[in-house]
Amino acid sequence: MAVTSTAEQGRTFIDEGDPADHFFNITSGTARLFKSLPDGRRQITGFAGRGHFLGLAVSNSYAFSAEAIEPVQYCRFSRAKLRMMLDDFPALEKRLLDVASNELVAAQEQMLLLGRKTARERVASFLLARRLESAACVSPAVHVHLPMTRSDIADYLGLTIETVSRTLTGLKADKLIGIPHPSEIIILNHQGLTAQAGGH
Amino acid sequence: MAVTSTAEQGRTFIDEGDPADHFFNITSGTARLFKSLPDGRRQITGFAGRGHFLGLAVSNSYAFSAEAIEPVQYCRFSRAKLRMMLDDFPALEKRLLDVASNELVAAQEQMLLLGRKTARERVASFLLARRLESAACVSPAVHVHLPMTRSDIADYLGLTIETVSRTLTGLKADKLIGIPHPSEIIILNHQGLTAQAGGH
């Protein structure tokens, strides 16, 4: 029924369009969630970490793919099992509704970013969101870790690798951030970076 | 507790950022749902018609605004009342979870559109989606009604009014659609239009 599995880095463990037989709960690691166009263009709709639920789709096929960017451990249920659990534990249903509502709010925020923000605003927003995620405190934890590649960031922000790279370089030139390592960003001027994020 | 109200055209009946005290169920009309940036840029995250639920937010403030583009009738509940109803009718919770899941899938599709599709692909996708919505049948119901302005379409597709207009003109020039009236589109070549929508 409920099976615990591991997906090594790079492994696609959910395929867009496949029959949505299962429901996933990530217990460790990070995955990218994405949709693809026939010609290969890709839009990453989010990054899923510990505690995330995947496969809520009502339809009978997955609406997106999921791929491990760090080794991912997850717990997998059949849909039948999920239905049984929902019947047995009404609280779980409430929890899932909360989760879905939150994701919906996040999705709307991302639509605003993709539809109306400039490249600089997108990257600044991304860094600030990442910071919130890594350090849930309000500390001067100016250190942001990026487990994903520039390609992932680009596909998440609706930009190209080059624009992401140039924009990060530009933010560094303006002394808003530091880049000790491609996957490590230091926020030097939080207020200034917020001002570049286009409000909100 | 549950109050039925009407919002005349142009009326904003949900304000982004306001305390999320109520939950809405639209019984007739159409509303635009949108988020705004401080400088006035706007992203429409969706259009809500008959049967739509609004205000699912978990947080204590609305994540978006809602404004009537046609006179909108809705049923309004206090959050407390909603909670009571959810306790009394578990089926309602299932229903809301289904609704939220579907909206999430739609939101992800929209992210793909906003992040990775060209103007022409966006407009073609929009027309096809509208057609599905207006005529739920597979008939040659090539007639699509657009109750929203070009400005709304632009803010929904992450484009400008001018680009939307030019793109529609272009599709007409290619004999894929007809435009008897700005708010009435006729799909002349469904297959061809689908090909322009960028797959999916």
Added chain:
DNA sequence: CGATGAATTGAAACTTGTCAACGGCAGTGG
């Protein structure tokens, strides 16, 4: 019929994408 706002069209500017070259780091194998 005139007035007002929406929609269309045109020309120029700008942001971002594309193509290409280069540099750096890691893993591999001689």
Added chain:
DNA sequence: CCACTGCCGTTGACAAGTTTCAATTCATCG
């Protein structure tokens, strides 16, 4: 141990799609 190889990231020059600004036409309504 060190060259080799491949991938990732950065940088540059140029092209392209979309936006901006402006003018014109078209619908709606009093």
